[in-house]
Amino acid sequence: MKRRVTIEDVARAAGVSRQxxxxxxxxxxxxxxxxxxxxxxxxxxxxxxxxxxxRGLATRRTRTIGLVVPDITNPFFPEIARGVQDVAxxxxxxxxxxxxxxxxxxxxxxxxxxxxxPVDGILLFGxxxxxxxxxxxxxxxxxxxxxxxxxxxxxxxLILVDNQRxxxxxxxxxxxxxxxxxxMLAGPVTSPSSAQRVEGxxxxxxxxxxxxxxxxxxxxxxxxxGGHAAARHLLTGxxxxxxxxxxxxxxxxxxxxxxxxxGRRVPAGCAIxxxxxxxxxxxxxxxxxxxRVNKYYLGQQAMIRLLAMLDEPDAIFPPIRVxxxxxxxxxxxxxxxxx
Amino acid sequence: MKRRVTIEDVARAAGVSRQxxxxxxxxxxxxxxxxxxxxxxxxxxxxxxxxxxxRGLATRRTRTIGLVVPDITNPFFPEIARGVQDVAxxxxxxxxxxxxxxxxxxxxxxxxxxxxxPVDGILLFGxxxxxxxxxxxxxxxxxxxxxxxxxxxxxxxLILVDNQRxxxxxxxxxxxxxxxxxxMLAGPVTSPSSAQRVEGxxxxxxxxxxxxxxxxxxxxxxxxxGGHAAARHLLTGxxxxxxxxxxxxxxxxxxxxxxxxxGRRVPAGCAIxxxxxxxxxxxxxxxxxxxRVNKYYLGQQAMIRLLAMLDEPDAIFPPIRVxxxxxxxxxxxxxxxxx
DNA sequence: TTGAAAGCGGTACCAC
DNA sequence: GTGGTACCGCTTTCAA
Numbered sequence: 001m002k003r004r005v006t007i008e009d010v011a012r013a014a015g016v017s018r019q020x021x022x023x024x025x026x027x028x029x030x031x032x033x034x035x036x037x038x039x040x041x042x043x044x045x046x047x048x049x050x051x052x053x054x055r056g057l058a059t060r061r062t063r064t065i066g067l068v069v070p071d072i073t074n075p076f077f078p079e080i081a082r083g084v085q086d087v088a089x090x091x092x093x094x095x096x097x098x099x100x101x102x103x104x105x106x107x108x109x110x111x112x113x114x115x116x117x118p119v120d121g122i123l124l125f126g127x128x129x130x131x132x133x134x135x136x137x138x139x140x141x142x143x144x145x146x147x148x149x150x151x152x153x154x155x156x157x158l159i160l161v162d163n164q165r166x167x168x169x170x171x172x173x174x175x176x177x178x179x180x181x182x183x184m185l186a187g188p189v190t191s192p193s194s195a196q197r198v199e200g201x202x203x204x205x206x207x208x209x210x211x212x213x214x215x216x217x218x219x220x221x222x223x224x225x226g227g228h229a230a231a232r233h234l235l236t237g238x239x240x241x242x243x244x245x246x247x248x249x250x251x252x253x254x255x256x257x258x259x260x261x262x263g264r265r266v267p268a269g270c271a272i273x274x275x276x277x278x279x280x281x282x283x284x285x286x287x288x289x290x291x292r293v294n295k296y297y298l299g300q301q302a303m304i305r306l307l308a309m310l311d312e313p314d315a316i317f318p319p320i321r322v323x324x325x326x327x328x329x330x331x332x333x334x335x336x337x338x339x
Numbered sequence: 340m341k342r343r344v345t346i347e348d349v350a351r352a353a354g355v356s357r358q359x360x361x362x363x364x365x366x367x368x369x370x371x372x373x374x375x376x377x378x379x380x381x382x383x384x385x386x387x388x389x390x391x392x393x394r395g396l397a398t399r400r401t402r403t404i405g406l407v408v409p410d411i412t413n414p415f416f417p418e419i420a421r422g423v424q425d426v427a428x429x430x431x432x433x434x435x436x437x438x439x440x441x442x443x444x445x446x447x448x449x450x451x452x453x454x455x456x457p458v459d460g461i462l463l464f465g466x467x468x469x470x471x472x473x474x475x476x477x478x479x480x481x482x483x484x485x486x487x488x489x490x491x492x493x494x495x496x497l498i499l500v501d502n503q504r505x506x507x508x509x510x511x512x513x514x515x516x517x518x519x520x521x522x523m524l525a526g527p528v529t530s531p532s533s534a535q536r537v538e539g540x541x542x543x544x545x546x547x548x549x550x551x552x553x554x555x556x557x558x559x560x561x562x563x564x565g566g567h568a569a570a571r572h573l574l575t576g577x578x579x580x581x582x583x584x585x586x587x588x589x590x591x592x593x594x595x596x597x598x599x600x601x602g603r604r605v606p607a608g609c610a611i612x613x614x615x616x617x618x619x620x621x622x623x624x625x626x627x628x629x630x631r632v633n634k635y636y637l638g639q640q641a642m643i644r645l646l647a648m649l650d651e652p653d654a655i656f657p658p659i660r661v662x663x664x665x666x667x668x669x670x671x672x673x674x675x676x677x678x
Numbered sequence: 679t680t681g682a683a684a685g686c687g688g689t690a691c692c693a694c
Numbered sequence: 695g696t697g698g699t700a701c702c703g704c705t706t707t708c709a710a
Contacts, residue, residue: 004687006686006687006688007687007688007689008687008688016696016697017696017697017698018687018688018689018697019689019690019696019697019698019699020695020696020697022688022689022690023695023696026689029695029696030695030696031695031696032695032696035695035696049451049454049455050455050687050688051396051455051457051686051687051688052455052456052457052688053392053395053396053401053456053457053686053687053688054396054686054687054688054689054702055687055688055689056392056688056702057390057392057393057396057686057687057688057689057701057702057703057704058687058688058689058690058701058702059688059689059690059702060702062392064435067436071421072411072417072420072421072424073417073418073421075414075417077417078411078412078414078416078417079412081411081436082410082411082412082438085411085436085437085438086438094435094437094452094456095435095436096403096433096434096435096436097406097420097424097434097435097436098424098433099421099424099425112388113433115388116388116389116390116391117391117392117433118390118391118392224618253622279563280619280622283592283619283622283623284622284623284624285623285624343703345702345703345704346703346704346705347703355680355681356680356681356682357681357703357704357705358680358681358682358705358706359679359680359681361704361705361706362679362680365705368679368680369679369680370679370680371679371680374679374680389703389704390702390703390704392702392703392704393686393702393703393704393705394703394704394705395686395704396685396686396687396688396702396703396704396705397685397686397703397704397705397706398686398704398705398706399686
């Protein structure tokens with residue numbers, strides 16, 4: 001690797017000062033078209049590309065952001081990441097991807113590390129730390145966009161998926177199908193969005209006059225394995241439960257599997273509704289009824305908001321609310337063939 | 340956001356020079372245990388965390404790497420990314436995730452941008468640029484780990500999935516099931532791994548004495564849509580084709596759908612084998628026979644190798660060869676029920 | 679063992 | 695318009 005071409009080299013080649021080179025490449029400050037052209041010529045000739053690190057040190061802006069997710073392996077997140085990155089690239093930003101593995105401690109570490117990086121802003125998706133830690137972190141940190149966690153703080157923008165409504169759509173759909181004994185497979189106990197979905201579930205059930213015994217709501221890891229274990233437990237302990245609303249599609253898939261293993265085919269033996277509507281949901285058999293969230297859009301909006309915050313550091317932005325939609329598929333429909 | 344705590348502040352607080360602080364936090368250079376302790380005390384008290392940017396400028400090492408993939412939304416890549424990141428985090432490295440969208444131009448841009456970032460090294464997974472551009476880039480760049488592209492170059496490490504053998508496993512399996520008219524849905528024409536799989540396919544077919552007309556091998560986008568379009572075309576034009584080997588699982592899924600639309604159930608009307616064995620493959624119906632690649636392992640190995648290259652810049656490392664394995668599922672088996 | 683000074687590669691501010 | 699100079703926050707070199 002040859003020595004890096006620096007601004008100094010360009011300055012020398014063009015016969016101007018470093019300062020003038022800086023002006024030329026940044027298109028700012030007064031500079032005569034002639035010198036400008038001469039400088040850009042030299043830039044091209046030397047294939048000069050300014051060091052982002054040096055620039056970052058000087059400007060305190062790295063054009064870099066951090067995207068924090070629990071697990072990129074969860075199909076909910078790649079699409080979000082695409083949305084984020086597509087917008088980021090358009091604005092010449094790079095994004096650090098960080099997994100927290102659903103662990104609050106990991107998350108805290110990741111956040112600290114990003115703060116030291118330093119990145120210009122952070123997108124926190126799927127936060128698992130507690131409210132105090134979140135508030136404390138937001139305190140010391142400026143542009144932060146948080147998904148599905150209520151965190152009143154200047155310098156923090158919220159993206160709020162209508163989880164409560166999603167839960168209501170699910171419950172209403174199941175109730176309309178005649179189900180009265182509906183259990184819920186919640187997400188991690190540390191997940192705010194899970195809390196919101198559980199809350200929405202409770203309210204919707206109550207509104208329908210349906211009871212929800214405490215042990216019909218089970219937390220679990222938001223994975224196929226997690227859903228499998230929780231469903232097995234729930235359906236074994238409370239066989240009267242005839243339908244399940246789950247934290248996400250992955251847990252729904254695990255639940256479907258468990259249900260089948262217990263001799264209860266889906267949907268006849270047990271109806272199931274997931275959440276997120278990942279692509280997978282439409283492709284499995286039976287296909288999965290789910291509450292759709294527009295993931296790519298979510299990612300885009302989050303990044304757009306972050307850019308806006310970077311642009312106007314002192315503005316206060318209202319939360320972005322993202323609606324959901326019920327997508328009905330086989331896992332809640334009596335299928336025509338069989339069953 | 341308060342002013343950043345700098346090394347200067349710590350030095351002042353501990354009553355030493357910046358230099359001494361640097362020694363203490365980096366655990367290098369001679370320093371008395373007493374001062375060391377005093378400094379670390381101050382570090383803790385002030386919650387000082389060194390700026391990676393400043394450090395990067397001084398050391399020319401940013402502890403940052405770039406991971407370039409065609410599309411993180413393709414389920415092949417999130418697992419790889421996890422493997423990479425888990426190793427990276429352990430070594431205190433951060434990773435930039437970049438999507439190239441299967442476009443050679445985008446890829447070139449992304450690579451250039453990463454070179455200017457600058458990152459300490461690059462993991463190039465799913466490269467779509469041509470050999471000349473790849474060689475040219477490798478020339479100016481040091482530690483580079485490339486997946487599935489033969490690129491002899493000091494400073495480049497190769498990860499080679501045994502694509503040829505994978506193709507052979509697929510062909511043999513289909514042939515053993517009695518198929519003689521086997522078509523192939525290749526990947527993008529710019530994809531080296533697709534070229535390798537096609538080559539392997541041709542050889543395996545030839546070895547069996549099976550013919551492979553040119554138009555039984557169709558390139559396509561490595562997505563469900565791409566597989567769907569290609570399969571539709573192939574099966575319509577050449578109805579005698581009774582089995583399909585596809586570039587990846589996504590195209591296989593699309594192909595299965597197309598086949599069904601043409602009134603040919605899978606596997607009875609058309610057998611299908613994918614590649615990668617993403618989780619999805621086991622969950623769809625009919626479940627998909629596929630050539631498994633250990634994605635997480637791949638990511639881990641790539642990052643481990645990159646770290647090794649960073650450690651010994653002048654060493655020459657041999658390619659890492661990754662084996663594959665055929666996983667037989669319903670899409671190539673006559674199912675007991677129905678069909 | 680410790681500190682002073684120079685430099686990494688840019689930008690900001692202020693003269694000219 | 696253009697150049698000089700200080701400075702961003704850290705590490706490296708060299709002297710003390």
